[in-house]
Amino acid sequence: MTIDHAHDTHHHEEGFFKKYFWSTDHKMIAKQYLFTGMFMGLMGGFFAYALRMQQAFPGKTVPLYGVVTPTLYNALATNHGTIMIFWFAMPVLIAAFGNYLIPLMIGVDDMVFPRINRLSYQVFLLSAIVLIASFFVPGGAFGGAWTAYPPLSANANYNLTPWGASLWLVAVALEFVAFLLGGINFITTFMNSRAPGMKMFDIPMVLWTIIIASILFMASVGPLIAGAIMLLFDQTMSIGFFDPAKGGDPVLWQHLFWFFGHPEVYVVLLPAMGIVAEVITVFARKKLFGYKTVFYTMVGTGALSFVVWAHHQFIAGIDPRMANLFTITTVLISIPIAEMCFVYIATLYKASIEFSTAMLFALAFLAEFFIGGVTGIFLGASGSDIYFHDTYFVVAHFHYTFVPIAIIGVMAGLYFWYPKMFGRMMDEKLGKIHFWGTVISFNCIFIPLFYTGAAGDQRRIYNYQNFPHTNTEFLSDLRTFATISMVSMLLFQIPFLYNFFVSMKKGKVAGKNPWKSNTLEWVADSPPPHGNFKELPEVYRPPYEYSVPGRAQDYWPQNEKA
Amino acid sequence: MMEQIITQASSYAAQIDNVIHLIAAIVGVWLAVAFYVFFSFIFKYTRKRHPKAAYITGETHEDGKWVHRAHFVVIACDVVILVFAAMAWHHVKQQLPPAEATIRIVGQQWAWKFTDPGLDNQLDTVDDINTIDELHVKVNTVYHFKLEAKDVLHSFSVPVFRLKQDAIPGRVITGWFKPTKTGEYDIQCAEMCGIGHGVMAAKIVVETPEAHAAWLEQHKSQNITQNIKTKNLKKLAINK
Known part of the structure; x- marks a missing residue:
């Protein structure tokens, strides 16, 4: 991480601590989020490795981990889910890309609240430390599933993790605080600081998606923060908000959780869709098909996502008549999502596609997300959800949405913006090995799990030998195959990590605009100095003017006069 | 399909399986068409085969036609799925036949x-x-x-x-x-x-x-x- 301070007129050279840990520079905060997120992501991946090994080879010692007992299995599964959503997908997609891209793409020198921004990361780091600490307390880490349904989560007599459960809850609540602080900063900066001339529909789509995601997050998280505090009271003082013996109701938590939990899916989906929009337009040399259509479908998806939450609770004991209403709203979400997919496909029509690693990841995102999207319909439709609920079909479905979002989409973004972040190019050959290894392994993990789910494998079971019907040789073989593919997917991240860290020093020097892209971040130096631009850019046109007829160049930067 | 994967042993198992089959058929066709169009574009419009990209805004009515027409079909499919899913749901969860x-x-x-x-x-x-x-x-x-x-x-x-x-x-x-x-x-x-x-x-x-x-x-x-x-x-x- 070398930051060129030659053009830095705002600040003197800072000390090591100030520069890397106490910085208010949006780019440094973005990198802090990125590296913390990547570290947590690797940890979540390692947890998945341990629990999948236990499924494939029940009771055997897992290399590098040890024996996975039922207690440990539950703790690993719970924290795998929690980490991947809250400490990997959100920090990388929203906080890292949002912090890095918002000021650069709207052409300003920094966020409007740099100190709130710094605080946001510090609270986030604290939340990660609290979560990791929960593994080392008496009783061990919380194992009551990432949804933490009471009474199990509310009462240490039931979950047997008196410390782990509370620490888990505190960590999640702190993480929400970090993202609330970040969200305020994002929205304010985005609304107030755009470069002169940048109208609403001149804003690159990825920023819209991050902003819509921030609004969704801030609007949906309130009930869950209230719920978290109520649950904490139940755990520590036995107040009984969720305890039926004291007049409470355990299902209330499910409503509070999923009222946030479902919009959360779109909080991470939208930024990934935005990243993909930037990448495919650049490497297809093509204008985004129907910018306004994309924008309105994003807003529509966001709005609809607030009224679908009870589809997670069809069989949870809610009034069965309610399921009909929530089935309708859930299936309606297919309309804007299908529209988005059509528009992205249409963007490829008569394009001129260059298959860089970033583009391959962006295209793979679309293909995998189609599968994730359509398999959701089996679960959103109340009739078929009676059977599929809480089976491995669900697990396979949401990994077909979250892996494209948090891994494939993130990779598209990292390979694309790496030259800007670090001033050097990543190696394309290693990138392609990483791409094919990751995508093929990913499909080999989860296609078999659709089948085991349909055959009756329920979730969160550490050993299927206890269930005669799902203990068949064929189903065991499928689970083993999925585990081997999982290990393969993890191993294929090694070329990526090598490429990522070695290219910082050894990669080809990138220059300002290696991809011949239109948006404003490519006007700044690579990497941009503190303060970003030598002179703040002005904007004259929308972001996706590629291959405009009658021009010699096939791109037309937003800041170029005429 | 489902009955080969797992036995049907209740009076409503077949009905739920049929909802699953119906959805599988509908989304299967959609997925096949989407993949066909998607991959044919990827193969056809590479930098080598198609060096100069076209300029299409997608904002005009004419451009939007293909996307919007496909849309009405999506809505029709949604309605069919909803009706059959709700029927199965009603049968299993919303009514109680007299108990023996x-x-x-x-x-x-x-x-x-x-x-x-x-x-x-x-x-x-x-x-x-x-x-x-x-x-x-x-x-x-x-x-x-x-x-x-x-x-x-x-x-x-x-x-x-x-x-x-x-x-x-x-x-x-x-x-x-x-x-x-x-x-x-x-x-x-x-x-x-x-x-x-x-x-x-x-x-x-x-x-x-x-x-x-x-x-x-x-x-x-x-x-x-x-x-x-x-x-x-x-x-x-x-x-x-």
């Missing part, structure tokens, strides 16, 4: 406790038969179940019946099933319920009326004494 027998199911960490009404076919009488992790039912009989939970959430799941229902402490949830095929099948707990969640397996034995009668006869005497004992114990506890 009623059983009680109690989930607790980490076992299933079943109460059969016994010879008089009435729950809460002295001839009730309590069993742990084993449920005996008659084939082709409409059962109502009273589902309860003692401590945390559990979920009563019988995959071959395509039946799943969460159990909530403090509530009694009534549901129904009608077994149609004799045999022994798995009962699972499908809701995270603590460290023993992975061992909370039980067995459902669907048997002919004759076999069921024999089972009742066999368990009758021991259970009556057992039940009277427990009742006395409860009285003792209350008196204390």
